[in-house]
Amino acid sequence: MEANQLSEAERSNQRRIKNRQSTEFNNEINNPCSKEHKMANECSVKHFEDRDKCKAYFANYRSCMEFWASEVVLFKLE
Structure with missing residues (x-):
């Protein structure tokens, strides 16, 4: 059960990083x-x-x- 929670936490972290990267790319400062x-x-x-x-x-x-x-x-x- 603890392994599932860890993998869910990892997946959540990956989603957060992907969303942040996508937002940064669409930001005018980072993408003129x-x-x-x-x-x-x-x-x-x-x-x-x-x-x-x-x-x-x-x-x-x-x-x-x-x-x-x-x-x-x-x-x-x-």
């Missing part, structure tokens, strides 16, 4: 492209059968991520 990410996800949900309608959102999110990735590289080089 969170707005673009949210818009692309909303479009995907709205047009799940025709993803071509969301190409502009995906391209915008991709450009944002590429821009910030290059900024991080430049920051690390300085």
Whole structure:
């Protein structure tokens, strides 16, 4: 019985960590492209059968991520 409680505690801890990581990724401080990410996800949900309608959102999110990735590289080089 104690083993079940321990495994349940471990599972609870894993869920808490996963939720925190997901929240951190969607946080604008940790993800400067969170707005673009949210818009692309909303479009995907709205047009799940025709993803071509969301190409502009995906391209915008991709450009944002590429821009910030290059900024991080430049920051690390300085």
